[in-house]
Amino acid sequence: MSASLEHVTSLLTAAFKLEVTSVVPLGGYLGQNFLVTTSSDRFVLKGFSNDAHTQAHVEAQIEAIKLARHLMPDTDLPSIIPSQNGQDICADDKTLWILQTYVGGDLIGEGPAAQSELLQSVGQVVGMLDRTLQNFNHSGAVRRDMEWDLADALMYRDYTDLIEDPESRRLADYFFLQFEAEGFSRLSKLRRQFVHNDCHRFALKTDNLRQHVTGVIDFGDLTFSYRICHLAVTISDFLTGQDDIVSSAALITGSYHQAFPLSEDEITLLCDLVGLRYGLYLAHAARMRREHPNNVHAQSKVTDVEHNLRRLIATNPIAFGDALRASCGFETLNRQAKAEQLVAQRRQYFSSSLYTHYDDPLVLSRGSLQYLHDSDGKSYLDCVNNVSQSGHCNPHIARAARRQTSILNTNSRYVYAQMNELAERLLSYFPDNLDTVFFVNSGSEANDLAMRLASTYTKGSQFIVLDEAYHGNSTASTDISPNRIGRPGGLGMPNYVHRLMLPDAYRNVPPGFSGSVTDAFLAELPDLIEKTKGELAAFVAESLVGTGGQFPFPKNYLNTIYAAVRDAGGITIADEVQVGFGRTGDMWCFEEQGVIPDIVTMGKPIANGHPMGAVVTNRAIAEAFDQKVVYFNTFGGNPVSCATALGVLDVLEKDQLLKNVNARAHQLLEGLDALQRKHSLIGDIRGRGLYIGVELVVDRATKEPAREEAKRCVEAMKSRGFLLNTNGYFNNVIKIKPPLIINEADIQSLIHNLDLVLSEIVV
Ligand SMILES: Cc1ncc(COP(=O)(O)O)c(C=O)c1O
Numbered sequence: 001m002s003a004s005l006e007h008v009t010s011l012l013t014a015a016f017k018l019e020v021t022s023v024v025p026l027g028g029y030l031g032q033n034f035l036v037t038t039s040s041d042r043f044v045l046k047g048f049s050n051d052a053h054t055q056a057h058v059e060a061q062i063e064a065i066k067l068a069r070h071l072m073p074d075t076d077l078p079s080i081i082p083s084q085n086g087q088d089i090c091a092d093d094k095t096l097w098i099l100q101t102y103v104g105g106d107l108i109g110e111g112p113a114a115q116s117e118l119l120q121s122v123g124q125v126v127g128m129l130d131r132t133l134q135n136f137n138h139s140g141a142v143r144r145d146m147e148w149d150l151a152d153a154l155m156y157r158d159y160t161d162l163i164e165d166p167e168s169r170r171l172a173d174y175f176f177l178q179f180e181a182e183g184f185s186r187l188s189k190l191r192r193q194f195v196h197n198d199c200h201r202f203a204l205k206t207d208n209l210r211q212h213v214t215g216v217i218d219f220g221d222l223t224f225s226y227r228i229c230h231l232a233v234t235i236s237d238f239l240t241g242q243d244d245i246v247s248s249a250a251l252i253t254g255s256y257h258q259a260f261p262l263s264e265d266e267i268t269l270l271c272d273l274v275g276l277r278y279g280l281y282l283a284h285a286a287r288m289r290r291e292h293p294n295n296v297h298a299q300s301k302v303t304d305v306e307h308n309l310r311r312l313i314a315t316n317p318i319a320f321g322d323a324l325r326a327s328c329g330f331e332t333l334n335r336q337a338k339a340e341q342l343v344a345q346r347r348q349y350f351s352s353s354l355y356t357h358y359d360d361p362l363v364l365s366r367g368s369l370q371y372l373h374d375s376d377g378k379s380y381l382d383c384v385n386n387v388s389q390s391g392h393c394n395p396h397i398a399r400a401a402r403r404q405t406s407i408l409n410t411n412s413r414y415v416y417a418q419m420n421e422l423a424e425r426l427l428s429y430f431p432d433n434l435d436t437v438f439f440v441n442s443g444s445e446a447n448d449l450a451m452r453l454a455s456t457y458t459k460g461s462q463f464i465v466l467d468e469a470y471h472g473n474s475t476a477s478t479d480i481s482p483n484r485i486g487r488p489g490g491l492g493m494p495n496y497v498h499r500l501m502l503p504d505a506y507r508n509v510p511p512g513f514s515g516s517v518t519d520a521f522l523a524e525l526p527d528l529i530e531k532t533k534g535e536l537a538a539f540v541a542e543s544l545v546g547t548g549g550q551f552p553f554p555k556n557y558l559n560t561i562y563a564a565v566r567d568a569g570g571i572t573i574a575d576e577v578q579v580g581f582g583r584t585g586d587m588w589c590f591e592e593q594g595v596i597p598d599i600v601t602m603g604k605p606i607a608n609g610h611p612m613g614a615v616v617t618n619r620a621i622a623e624a625f626d627q628k629v630v631y632f633n634t635f636g637g638n639p640v641s642c643a644t645a646l647g648v649l650d651v652l653e654k655d656q657l658l659k660n661v662n663a664r665a666h667q668l669l670e671g672l673d674a675l676q677r678k679h680s681l682i683g684d685i686r687g688r689g690l691y692i693g694v695e696l697v698v699d700r701a702t703k704e705p706a707r708e709e710a711k712r713c714v715e716a717m718k719s720r721g722f723l724l725n726t727n728g729y730f731n732n733v734i735k736i737k738p739p740l741i742i743n744e745a746d747i748q749s750l751i752h753n754l755d756l757v758l759s760e761i762v763v
Contacts, residue, residue: 002032003095012036015083015090016099027297042102047095058096060138061219062088071132076103076215103215109201113241116251117211123252125213126199126234127259130227136194148221150229150273153280162286166655167743171309172282173395175275183272187226190266195230197221200237228266231256232273240304245311246323254327264330271320278309313368319377339363339375358718367392370739381746383738384725386578389605390651391741397608400647404640411634418642425649429587431596436622438615439637443577443603444472446613450573450599451476453617457624458570460537464528467502468548468729471575480540483547498528503551506684517554529568536570543589546578549728550686550693558593571598581605582652582740585662585689607644657740664747665689671751679758681706692736698763705730709761716757722750
């Protein structure tokens with residue numbers, strides 16, 4: 001409860017003998033601050049709760065202010081006015097009061113964003129303050145539980161769960177994760193001292209010219225911490241409103257370094273600490289929203305902080321660190337040489353079949369949600385990743401994996417909760433008759449096992465697949481992958497595998513065709529069924545052709561095939577390795593076709609990059625397999641994989657990823673349609689959800705594949721910071737399959753840059 005104005009006025013009169021003309025409450029996070037005016041002067045009265053712990057801290061603040069006033073005579077700092085009985089602190093029942101002179105000038109935050117000179121002055125004043133306090137000590141206030149001390153941030157991490165907006169929650173938590181994983185232990189080796197810890201835009205004053213910091217107003221967050229945390233607090237706040245966050249951070253850091261030299265280790269940590277400060281702010285804001293919904297002050301920076309977080313996560317931490325190091329005069333490291341060495345070693349140790357994407361292989365140093373950062377300081381929006389579907393290093397998932405790694409990892413011959421829990425939750429997304437799970441380690445293994453299940457159950461040996469399909473790299477899954485084994489240079493399709501025409505509505509439907517596309521695509525089906533009669537094991541297909549070129553199926557397509565296959569004694573396998581887990585806007589892509597497969601295989605996004613796969617089927621098929629063979633999979637279903645996959649399901653649900661997929665897919669398709677109207681190079685756009693193919697052709701009439709142009713497009717997009725790739729029979733289809741957490745601004749800039757690149761490509 002705040003003291004009443006009457007109480008404050010009578011205190012000022014009685015204890016400080018002031019003839020007060022007005023007392024106005026000042027906004028504050030939690031404390032009680034009043035602007036006090038007399039006929040000749042202005043003061044600030046600050047109230048703190050009256051307990052021994054706080055008293056010690058207030059005494060420390062007063063001593064720190066006195067020291068700073070002594071050592072920083074050019075900076076306007078408050079002066080403490082003793083009460084009539086000569087005490088700096090005036091106590092009543094509930095409150096400890098200190099009266100201080102009013103620091104003149106304008107709060108920096110009340111004007112436009114600081115220009116370079118002012119940013120440098122900020123760095124210098126913060127450096128001088130830290131230098132001033134470097135040997136400061138106060139026996140009564142060695143430390144206080146400071147909710148804003150970054151060194152203690154992990155105590156407050158759980159509050160990120162209260163952040164309502166999924167993207168903000170993820171961003172905040174990402175920087176907590178970095179701190180948990182690495183930052184904390186690196187920080188603990190750095191220099192500690194008392195720090196002001198709250199030099200932000202509304203704690204520093206300037207004059208009309210806005211070139212220099214003229215004063216510092218508040219020592220209420222004084223704490224014993226790492227001085228680099230203090231600098232991070234300052235930088236994080238002063239980036240608000242700045243167009244170039246890296247240069248602005250460098251200006252502040254460089255001038256701090258001149259006032260009070262930093263070590264390289266301190267500088268390296270700054271990027272993540274700035275992010276951590278944003279995360280901590282949002283965590284506390286979310287807590288305050290719940291506990292003190294009327295405290296608008298606690299929410300005042302949320303929008304700015306969210307904006308800054310979105311910019312920081314897209315910034316390459318190496319580039320950030322290098323700019324800061326350079327501003328302090330440290331030598332820039334030769335990262336190019338290191339990257340070249342890594343590429344050379346790759347060639348030395350591995351077969352050429354392990355080729356890399358892009359003309360210049362991308363040497364990566366870090367992934368942050370939808371962004372990838374190379375070792376050379378450049379960042380990319382990852383538009384072609386259906387594995388890290390919930391974002392690179394998604395904090396919730398990474399933490400689930402880390403936690404389980406530290407508790408228990410074993411194999412499925414033992415009983416543990418994680419495997420059961422995952423099975424239960426995974427099965428809840430399937431129709432009731434799909435009730436049994438096998439956990440494996442990859443998509444290939446899942447398809448392999450699915451083939452064995454099918455053969456055992458049906459006693460058949462023949463498989464029907466789609467032309468240009470890809471189902472994996474094991475011997476069996478390669479056999480059913482015409483995209484590999486059936487291509488020129490491949491071993492040739494084995495005779496137990498039969499290909500059905502690729503349902504390519506762009507190329508495989510003759511011009512002027514007016515019949516049923518499904519019938520046209522399935523013309524050869526009766527022959528294949530006849531050919532495999534009595535021996536058919538299964539029809540295997542993705543529920544939308546992926547590697548073959550992103551082809552969705554026409555209406556009734558899978559229904560018709562499934563019916564014919566089952567009539568012939570075979571079963572149906574849906575490969576959801578690429579298209580499952582929400583990629584196409586439904587949890588499973590087969591849902592759109594209105595079918596229920598007998599077996600579903602999963603992989604890639606199931607554990608967001610952790611190697612895992614799964615096969616779901618019905619009990620009868622699973623039991624038939626059990627009667628024939630002992631099946632043991634050393635790693636399949638281990639507790640760590642299961643905990644990680646549970647994390648994926650949590651994120652999918654809590655972050656409402658399907659909702660985002662549908663919104664972003666709509667935006668993406670609208671943007672691509674506009675590009676198609678403008679650029680004749682785009683022959684066809686197809687796909688579903690965030691699984692889109694853009695087929696480039698030299699000539700729309702002849703549909704001559706623009707293979708070279710597609711490659712140039714991908715390379716040009718890469719140099720603009722967007723990762724894309726090609727697939728399809730002619731390698732002329734640009735595939736777009738970003739992490740499902742991609743946001744509106746990302747899609748906008750993807751479309752904008754694609755537009756520019758397509759304009760530059762001369763056919
Ligand atoms: C549709 C499909 N199935 C199976 C696989 C094989 O998965 P993995 O590489 O995890 O073995 C892939 C991989 O690209 C795939 O795209």
